[in-house]
Amino acid sequence: MELTLWTYEGPPHVGAIRIAASMRDVHLMLHSPQGDTYADLLFTMIEREGQRPPVTYTTFQARDLGSSTAEMVVNSLCECAERFKPQVLMVADSCTAELIQDQPGALALGADLPVPVIPLEMAAYTRKENWGAAETFYQLVRGLLSRQAPPPGTERPPRDANTTPSVNLLGPTKLGFRCRDDVIEIERLLRSMGVDVNVVAPLGASPQDLQAIPKADANINLCPEVSDLTCSWLARTFGMPTINTIPMGWGATRDFITEVSAVLDFDINVDAVGESRLPWYSRSIDSTYLTGKRVFVFADGSHAIAAARVARDEMGFEVVGLGTYSRERARDVRAAAKEYGLEALITDNYLEVEAKVQELQPEMVLGTQMERHIAKRLGIPCAVISTPAHVQDYPARYSPQMGFEGANVLFDTWVHPLIMGLEEHLLHMFRDDFEFNDSVGPSHLGGEGEGARAQGSPDDSQPDDGAVVWAFEAEKELKKIPFFVRGKARRNTERYAFEHGLTTIEVDTLYDAKAHFSN
Amino acid sequence: MSSVIASDVGEHHPGPQTQERGQRAVFCGLTSIIWLHRRIQDAFFLVVGSRTCAHLIQSAAGVMIFAEPRFATAILGERDLAGMADCHEELDRVVSELIARRSGINRLFLVGSCPSEVIKLDLETAAAKLQVKHENRVRISAFSGSGIETTFTQGEDQCLKSTVAELPALGASEENLIVLGTVSDIVEDQFRRLFDDLDIKNVHFYPGRKAGDLPAVGKGTRVIAAQPFVGETARALIERGAELISAPFPLGAEGSKAWFEAVAEAYGVDSERTQQVLEMPYQRAKRAVSVHCSKLEGKRIHFLPDSQLEIPMARFLSEECGLSVNEIGTPFHDQLLMRGELARLPQDVPMVEGQDLDPALSRVRAARPDLTVCGMGIANALESEGLRTKWSIELVFSPVQGFDQAGDLAGLFAKPLAREEILEVGSWS
Numbered sequence: 001m002e003l004t005l006w007t008y009e010g011p012p013h014v015g016a017i018r019i020a021a022s023m024r025d026v027h028l029m030l031h032s033p034q035g036d037t038y039a040d041l042l043f044t045m046i047e048r049e050g051q052r053p054p055v056t057y058t059t060f061q062a063r064d065l066g067s068s069t070a071e072m073v074v075n076s077l078c079e080c081a082e083r084f085k086p087q088v089l090m091v092a093d094s095c096t097a098e099l100i101q102d103q104p105g106a107l108a109l110g111a112d113l114p115v116p117v118i119p120l121e122m123a124a125y126t127r128k129e130n131w132g133a134a135e136t137f138y139q140l141v142r143g144l145l146s147r148q149a150p151p152p153g154t155e156r157p158p159r160d161a162n163t164t165p166s167v168n169l170l171g172p173t174k175l176g177f178r179c180r181d182d183v184i185e186i187e188r189l190l191r192s193m194g195v196d197v198n199v200v201a202p203l204g205a206s207p208q209d210l211q212a213i214p215k216a217d218a219n220i221n222l223c224p225e226v227s228d229l230t231c232s233w234l235a236r237t238f239g240m241p242t243i244n245t246i247p248m249g250w251g252a253t254r255d256f257i258t259e260v261s262a263v264l265d266f267d268i269n270v271d272a273v274g275e276s277r278l279p280w281y282s283r284s285i286d287s288t289y290l291t292g293k294r295v296f297v298f299a300d301g302s303h304a305i306a307a308a309r310v311a312r313d314e315m316g317f318e319v320v321g322l323g324t325y326s327r328e329r330a331r332d333v334r335a336a337a338k339e340y341g342l343e344a345l346i347t348d349n350y351l352e353v354e355a356k357v358q359e360l361q362p363e364m365v366l367g368t369q370m371e372r373h374i375a376k377r378l379g380i381p382c383a384v385i386s387t388p389a390h391v392q393d394y395p396a397r398y399s400p401q402m403g404f405e406g407a408n409v410l411f412d413t414w415v416h417p418l419i420m421g422l423e424e425h426l427l428h429m430f431r432d433d434f435e436f437n438d439s440v441g442p443s444h445l446g447g448e449g450e451g452a453r454a455q456g457s458p459d460d461s462q463p464d465d466g467a468v469v470w471a472f473e474a475e476k477e478l479k480k481i482p483f484f485v486r487g488k489a490r491r492n493t494e495r496y497a498f499e500h501g502l503t504t505i506e507v508d509t510l511y512d513a514k515a516h517f518s519n
Numbered sequence: 520m521s522s523v524i525a526s527d528v529g530e531h532h533p534g535p536q537t538q539e540r541g542q543r544a545v546f547c548g549l550t551s552i553i554w555l556h557r558r559i560q561d562a563f564f565l566v567v568g569s570r571t572c573a574h575l576i577q578s579a580a581g582v583m584i585f586a587e588p589r590f591a592t593a594i595l596g597e598r599d600l601a602g603m604a605d606c607h608e609e610l611d612r613v614v615s616e617l618i619a620r621r622s623g624i625n626r627l628f629l630v631g632s633c634p635s636e637v638i639k640l641d642l643e644t645a646a647a648k649l650q651v652k653h654e655n656r657v658r659i660s661a662f663s664g665s666g667i668e669t670t671f672t673q674g675e676d677q678c679l680k681s682t683v684a685e686l687p688a689l690g691a692s693e694e695n696l697i698v699l700g701t702v703s704d705i706v707e708d709q710f711r712r713l714f715d716d717l718d719i720k721n722v723h724f725y726p727g728r729k730a731g732d733l734p735a736v737g738k739g740t741r742v743i744a745a746q747p748f749v750g751e752t753a754r755a756l757i758e759r760g761a762e763l764i765s766a767p768f769p770l771g772a773e774g775s776k777a778w779f780e781a782v783a784e785a786y787g788v789d790s791e792r793t794q795q796v797l798e799m800p801y802q803r804a805k806r807a808v809s810v811h812c813s814k815l816e817g818k819r820i821h822f823l824p825d826s827q828l829e830i831p832m833a834r835f836l837s838e839e840c841g842l843s844v845n846e847i848g849t850p851f852h853d854q855l856l857m858r859g860e861l862a863r864l865p866q867d868v869p870m871v872e873g874q875d876l877d878p879a880l881s882r883v884r885a886a887r888p889d890l891t892v893c894g895m896g897i898a899n900a901l902e903s904e905g906l907r908t909k910w911s912i913e914l915v916f917s918p919v920q921g922f923d924q925a926g927d928l929a930g931l932f933a934k935p936l937a938r939e940e941i942l943e944v945g946s947w948s
Binding site: 001002003004005006007009010011013014033034035036037038039040041042044045048049050051052056057058059060061062065076079083094095096099100124125126128 | 573592606612616670
């Protein structure tokens, strides 16, 4: 039993629904109790979809238990096949249905349905949403392609140098982070390299499209959370190479171009493919104020790793914390964190993340909507870089995270919540100005921005243990320190006072501590 | 006295009534926690369930809460299900952790879910055991909000029902009034002023703002429902000697007037005095509603089953706003609580109890009503087909009861129609 307030991921069957909702001409029959239909609103409300996901729920109730739930499954299956006429019907249990063991997959296979059936096992009590999406996509691809597989050990013939090289873009889904725009951006990038995109899946693909996957020369593992499993199966079974670089940020996009050309064995001048404004924007003097800003990064595995690299190498931030909620990607994130001299935070417990942010007192948080809440509470600027995300993170405008345009978007999005260079200095110099002070946050955000300082937020109040008392003048002096380092200054001063056996913090204690910790 | 004070109106809907079975697009009772945890400020709701339960509550709530919520989920894992871990011991550990963390909590509800019901986890016994351990610290009890037993708003009914046994006995010569079902703080304050003016004393709102605000109940108790989904609690109170006052729900000017009149009548308040007290707020409500009527008159409305508010809303809109009702879908039809409503409904409105989603949507598409009241998951899907909608969860989340909210209530329905008139972009039809 695990105590959970907010959850980063839904249950695995929500992952299955994401795959179904991403595709055309498939339908999912989900054996589930009344109430599980809430999943519809993830798509219709959060992503503003104009239709319900292609899911039929059995919605059994207590009165159906023990007698007619299996019958409900068969009836629902027949109705799905009849009403929606999908090319493929997927069948799964939600968590409660798993317990009553009707085995809808077996029932479907035995029901002589007029459509091909793919049964799914969702492991509701051990797994989560991203795993469910990955497993569903894999079962679907395997189910549709295994008959085409060459005998094991067959060598894949080398690519005919006279044909245009082609790749599949695998992994983008509904409710993924900016998948809609990333697909457009990466397709554009590949086209400008002279590479064809054979199949994009699951987003926008039909089962028929999936059958064309082996025709491409390689697979791009664009969203490893969803496509890792499928890419490695395709590599094993069809000898298709996988391109693993996630093209997020300027450097990673160039690395991606290099990897694509290496895997497809053709020469390309990286500089000729495209360019982003990020390098110049980051070098322009206005960006000096970004230098060494302490940033905390927490996201799904691939966005966390990619964001950390952009933050340090391309924005000039200092990454002070790096973590992920996805245990499947823990190893990669741990390895990445080492490069920054950090120990990765691997947890899906929102409270642990909050405690870490509070402890680190970063100047900016790059995270999910959960971290947005944490940052808002603590008065720290924040940009959302990963799922789970809320409706405002599915913007109307073109807003990719990947490729060269994606790098531009990252620059803008991450700079936006911060106080601009000279404004920061002025605030620092004239702290007592009645109109312009840091409690109103960045002026371009009109006091509404992420950085808007909540009055009396936790790090700004007296410690409740009462061990060390702040003298009035010292407290006043503390308020003159910019809010984004004030929490840290308070902690350090209290620690200094404690270590030196002081019971009252005077103005001098504050500056003694400042000198002490600046060594 | 009979246990129910019947109003002078008929008890049965004369129109065509059908029952449907099939796919239902409704939330489960856990959703009630979203407003219950805000109404009862010192209560904590611990769902014993799966990741789905946790995900449902935060998705339905839109993760709109920045403070640490007063609800959580104890997620059952494989070890719990396989019997490798003792669920009671596990629950003990989780509850201790929680109580240590939240010092301001005086009441803990263990909330059953589909998985906990299916594995027959006895939360009532668990609550009793935990109560012994935390006797002087927090009051602990259990109810079920599972989807296999409850829909959406029924979670509140189960929660309240679970506390009825704790209500102290009302003294033999005493009288009190219980207003049953969550209303917002502002509605409670307005109602209290009107009850004062009517000289009706000893009024309790149930649930109250604090978990310890438990009304006494006995022979001298009268109960009036403020919400249409509290039927089982009403029955439990009747069993403890209370009388149920039958009335329309306090929605709209007419509904509110009839609701207060029914209470005043039960208390034997002089009818002239009642009219005197109610006249001003009633006229004010009529004026407020009339502002929106030009948008609403003559429009056709269709209710898909969701919050249980469908029947009283249909009554309000047809009686006061001039809408014609195409179909009333309702998750279930509680004859006892709907007694005061049915005769006020138009005679020929088809009423459908239960749901079979796809055929129900086909009827909406065929009828193309001007406005469809439905759950959040369906609203955008209908909008994209050129149909205006109002999501019903908003009706539960907004203060809509009473005279001074009647205009706001009409406004909730008028807004999507007004929006269609304003927008000069794209196409809705």
